[in-house]
Amino acid sequence: MYPNWLAQRVKMTPNRKALTFxxxxxxxxxxxxxxxxxAGSLKTFGVENGDRIAILSPSKPALIVTIHACWQLGCEVVLLNERLSDGELSYQIDDAQPTLLLVDGGYEERVAIHSPVTMNVLKEKTSVKFEIEDEWPLERTMSIMYTSGTTGNPKGVRQTVQNHTTNATASAFNMGVQSDDVWLCTMPVFHISGLSIFIRSVLYGMEVRLYSKFDxxxxxxxxxxxxxxxxxxxSVMLERILRELEDRDVSVSPRLLTMLVGGGPVPSNxxxxxxARGIPILQTYGMTETSSQTATLAPEDAVRKLGxxxxxxxxxxxxxxxATNPFEEGEICIRGGHVTPGYIGRNASTASQVNGWLHTGDIGYFDDEGYLYVVDRRSDLIISGGENIYPAEVENAxxxxPMIREAGVCGMSDEKWGQVPAAFIVGDxxxxxxxxxxxxxxxxxxxKMPKVLYHVKVMPRNASNKLLRRELRAWLTSESKA
Incomplete structure (x- = not known):
């Protein structure tokens, strides 16, 4: 059992600042x-311990309060991505089968068929008393986030008390914790990179400075x-920050101790x-299935092990x-208390681990000192502005x-977003x-929309008739696209 995160923090440092917006x-x-x-208002809707509540909301204080309220009632929280299309949202809601769907005002029409309850309506309800749990079981699912699989079908990933606590604890061991720490959060809370900041906040007793969007x-x-x-x-956010600093010809304050950069490889430039601008960059590697970080460059190695x-x-x-030797490339596999125990809905029977290991599909290697280098975030994965785009999902759409017989999608370089989808089609x-x-x-x-479209006579395929997306990428750089 672990302590009730927020209740325990209040016992320890009730007057320490938690959130600024x-x-x-x-x-x-x-x-x-x-x-x-x-939480008392949620009880009036008949919400019980173990129920599943889906939330569709931008990053704002009301979302943070609602997430914690659900956890105080022992509920699983499904965090929905507001950037998805209405069809994609419906798929995830149908798959999750939540007891209650909560939405921020203005979103109800997008998910009207699922009978949502707005957060404003929730506020109007009379709050009732309920019993607060002092301890939580390690295996309890706290959050569920959808991540696309290589087949193109989104999977609802379970993230437990143990997953989140293990990750936050390991992160603290690596970076250290200061009594005056303030974490700037511009990452969406519906992503693990955003939610994990608020979990660290409670476990560390740390203030979070929240922005709804990247200003x-x-x-x-x-x-x-x-x-x-x-x-x-x-990476795309880092580049914009660098350009702004360079335009102003200023450096960051020495008070900035860490800037974690994830979501894909970071250009050495x-x-x-x-x-040069005084930013203490720490590259990190993780995913939804590991509740954020699983490897991070230590501060003292930031320059020596650049990349x-x-x-x-x-x-x-x-x-x-x-791989048996340093520098040998292979699939990155992960084990530990931060690895998800599994999925929900249509993928509930899909194993998240094989013999205790999560097979990521990512390619990487260790150098001769045991430092991890990620070669490719899955061979076909497109990372656009930190968002994962699986070609199979775009191809399926x-x-x-009716006029398209075959489709192939790959990533093409983009100055602003890093990568964007390029589509190849065989059509009538x-x-x-x-x-x-x-x-x-x-x-x-x-x-996820294709930004360029090429018509081809035939798709490149292997002897097993599998699409060769690496050939599509080669076509993009050649003079002929077919």
Missing amino acids: GQQSWTFQQLFDEVLEV LSQVVDDLVNGEVTRMSVV YLERAI SSGKPLYLSFIKIDQ ILQH EALSLESLQAFLQDKLAAY
Whole structure:
């Protein structure tokens, strides 16, 4: 058993600042008071321990309060990505089968067929008393996040008390914890990179400075003025921060201790520019199935091992499948208390581990000192602005078009987003990119939309008739696209 996260934190440091949003701030005691009020309101809907509650909301204080309220009632929380199309949201809601669907005002029409309850309606309910649990079982599922599989079907990943606590603890062992730490959160809370910050906040007794969206000017102000000590970014965000710092010809405050960079490989040029501006970059490697980090470069190695994702965190184990020597590449496999026990819904029978190991599908190697280098975030995966896009998912949507017989999707380089999807089709007649995008509008999120379209006579396939996406990538760089 582990302590009730927020209740335990309130016992320890009730008056320490927990959350800042704009001009508002909350201590842990004030946050807990609001959480109990909302939890009491949820009880009036008949919510019970073990129920599953889905939430669709932008990153804002009400979302944080609602998540904690669900946890105080012993509920599983399904965090829905507001950037998804209506069709994608419906798939996930149908798959999760939540007891209750809570939405921020303005989102109810998008999921109307699922009978949502707005957070405003929840506030109007009279709060009732309930018994607070002092301890939580390690195996309890706290959160569920959907991640696309290589088949293109999204999978609901379970994240337990043990998963989250192990991850936050291992992260603290690696980075250290300061009494005046403030973590700047511009990552979406519906992503593990965002949610994990708030879990660290409660376990560490740390303030979080929350933004609903990535506000470049304000973020750089905070970094330069010393308002924060930690931040999590993806490569595209890092590059924008660097450009703004360079335009202003300023460096970040020495109070900034850590900038974690994940979501895909970081160009060496970014890392060198970050060092020049005083940014203590730590590359990290993790995923939804590991409740965030599983390897992170230690601060003292940031310059010496530029480009590495570091060593496995203290409570994590990593091996390179079928590799026996340093620098041999293979599939990255992970074991530890932070690895998900499994999935829900249609994928409930899919094993998350094989003989105790999570097979990531990512390719990497260890150097001769045991530092991990990630070669490719899965051979076919497209990472656009930190968002994972699986080609099979986009292909499946394209193939719903009546005039398209075959489809292939791969990533193409993009100056702003890192990568964007490029589509190749075999069709009965010519089709414009604009008409294809219009067809896909209710099937795919905007960031998953193909940005270029090529008509080809035949798709590259192997002897088993499997699509060779590496050939598609080669076509992009050749003069002929067919």
